[in-house]
Amino acid sequence: MRVAAFGTGFFSTYHYDSWSRIPGVELVGICVHSNTARAEEFARRYGAKAVFTNPEEMLDATEPDLVDIITTPESHAALVRLAAARNIPIICQKPLAPTFEEAQALVETAGRTGTLIVAHENWRFRPWNREAGRLLRDGAIGEAYNVLFRMRPGDGQGPSAYLDRQPYFQKMPRFLIHETGIHTIDVFRYLMGEVTGVFAHLRRLNPAIAGEDAGYVTFNFASGAAGVFDGNRLIDFEAENPRLTMGEMLIEGSDGSLRIDGFGRIWLRRRGGAAMEHTYSWENKGYAGDSVHALQAHVVRHLREGTPVENVASEYLKALCIEEAIYRSHAERRWIDLMQ
Known part of the structure; x- marks a missing residue:
């Protein structure tokens, strides 16, 4: 090819x-x-x-x-x-x-x-997100009720924030959601299904940049589940490499919960029990568990073999509609119903 x-x-x-x-x-x-x-x-x-x-x-x-x-x-x-x-x-x-x-x-x-x-959109191809999706489909925690992602890359402090890697970040009028939070929107859709409504409160903490770098977004899903995105690019968290997972995720359901930590580990807790590490296989290479490679190989396989392909752009527009609703919610200080 x-x-x-x-x-x-x-x-x-x-x-x-x-x-x-x-x-x-x-x-x-x-x-x-x-x-x-x-x-x-x-x-x-x-x-x-x-x-x-x-x-x-x-x-x-x-x-x-x-x-x-x-x-x-x-x-x-x-x-x-x-x-x-x-x-x-x-x-x-x-x-x-x-x-x-x-x-x-x-x-x-x-x-x-x-x-x-x-x-x-490679975050859905990160191995811990793929494994979490498999566990949810297999009913490992029963009916999923809630999802929470705390984004904490810790790279957004001071006047030189982002200049060493992607300096254009500083000039983006829409930043946290448009550049980074969109990944979580896509992962939430992959794990929990379609989003039906959002409410957002966004903030700019670093005066050296043009756009927002912190915020809370709440989500409703068509399944009846709820979600929270809690993003702050100035704060770090426990991780050898904060950019590996960019934060921690918790998904709770009727029969237990699963948590993804900053090391790419998945902790599975059955209802009434203690959390135990769930073992699965992945390689710490490339970007974030080789997720770029996984996405590109996924597209190549589709072109060669006709296998289903994820995130065609027409479908991805749904994630962008959610992004627009988040900014509208913040500007208008109200809940946005995506089903209207």
């Missing part, structure tokens, strides 16, 4: 490393806006065949079977148009676009040519 990619930013290293490890994948091109020296270094490191600065030239010269868009959100629409015009399947990093309306337009662009576009 021939893969061409756009971008060489901070997070792209996880993408390229993954492509280099999927059997039968050939990285045929890397396209950048201007930093060809970095792109050429990536090409040597990950085995890419060529470097380009013109997106159309790369697509026409390499004729890829799949493109991976790893650039900043404002560039996504133009790149999607080029790939969709050639009916080349697309993986597109999140956020899909700077605004919900632009994301809708991007999805419509791909839809007009029947081009597959998958949102690169």
Whole structure:
């Protein structure tokens, strides 16, 4: 399978490393806006065949079977148009676009040519979230009543917050939910089902940034379950690497509970008993339990074998609708019913 990619930013290293490890994948091109020296270094490191600065030239010269868009959100629409015009399947990093309306337009662009576009939303592919999903489906804690995620990466303090990795974070007018909390929205949907309503209170604690960096969001689910997202990027928590899980999750049900800690461990407690570690297999490599690799391999398997694919962009718009409702709830200081 021939893969061409756009971008060489901070997070792209996880993408390229993954492509280099999927059997039968050939990285045929890397396209950048201007930093060809970095792109050429990536090409040597990950085995890419060529470097380009013109997106159309790369697509026409390499004729890829799949493109991976790893650039900043404002560039996504133009790149999607080029790939969709050639009916080349697309993986597109999140956020899909700077605004919900632009994301809708991007999805419509791909839809007009029947081009597959998958949102690169890798948190649902983290091994502890996949295992938690399996345990819930198997009835390990009975009927799920509540889910709580406390996001505590601890990387948001002071005037230099985020500058070493993703400096554009400081200028985002919507930050905690739009950039980071959207992951939890997607994981909640994966684990608990569709969201029917939200209420939010958001805050900006670090004056060096433009957007919010802390907040509480409550969720109702179609199943009748409830959820809470408690996010604060300034606070850390017990973990060898806070970025591994970014926080702790607790899911409670009629027959017990399960908890995911900062080490990727799952603690299962049966009703009336004590919590015990649930053993399962995963590798501490790549990004967050190799979740980028899991997502990319998932898409490759779909294209090769026709297996079901998760998070096609048209479906992912539901998560973006929830994001919009969260910001609306905060602005209007009221509950937003997503079923109206």
